Amino acid sequence: MKSAEQGYKFGKRSKLCGEMRIRRVYAMGQTAFVYPLRLCWLREDGDDAVRVMVVARKKLFKHAVDRNRIKRLLREAYRLNQHLLCSDSTQHTGTLNLILMYSSKQMPDYQLIERAVRRGLSIVCDTLHSSMCQAGSEVHPV
Numbered sequence: 036m037k038s039a040e041q042g043y044k045f046g047k048r049s050k051l052c053g054e055m056r057i058r059r060v061y062a063m064g065q066t067a068f069v070y071p072l073r074l075c076w077l078r079e080d081g082d083d084a085v086r087v088m089v090v091a092r093k094k095l096f097k098h099a100v101d102r103n104r105i106k107r108l109l110r111e112a113y114r115l116n117q118h119l120l121c122s123d124s125t126q127h128t129g130t131l132n133l134i135l136m137y138s139s140k141q142m143p144d145y146q147l148i149e150r151a152v153r154r155g156l157s158i159v160c161d162t163l164h165s166s167m168c169q170a171g172s173e174v175h176p177v
Contacts, residue, residue: 071139
């Protein structure tokens with residue numbers, strides 16, 4: 036069993052990297068929009084892990100300091116609320132690749148980001164749960 040301290044980590048294994056993986060998430064994954072976030076996710080075969088990437092677009096925020104602040108807020112909100120996603124996704128096998136993209140032109144505060152991350156993670160959980168239930172009901176008798 037994990038301790039509370041281990042549950043809130045966001046280490047290297049939790050980060051989505053690799054150009055091909057990221058392209059697959061954008062091309063074949065599901066999307067949802069929860070103001071001010073756009074979420075893209077894809078369940079793949081592999082180890083039981085959740086890999087996350089946070090994005091603040093240069094087109095919307097010209098200064099790197101602004102993009103870095105938004106990404107820091109997104110990572111912190113995900114880190115503190117990842118239990119909402121991990122509790123449901125650990126029942127299933129495979130890797131969940133998730134992209135959190137900030138898509139508003141306004142500089143956010145932490146409360147706005149946290150509410151959006153919580154709602155987004157619950158949408159992802161519900162979608163994964165319903166897709167697993169449908170996959171389980173499609174079992175053909177022998």
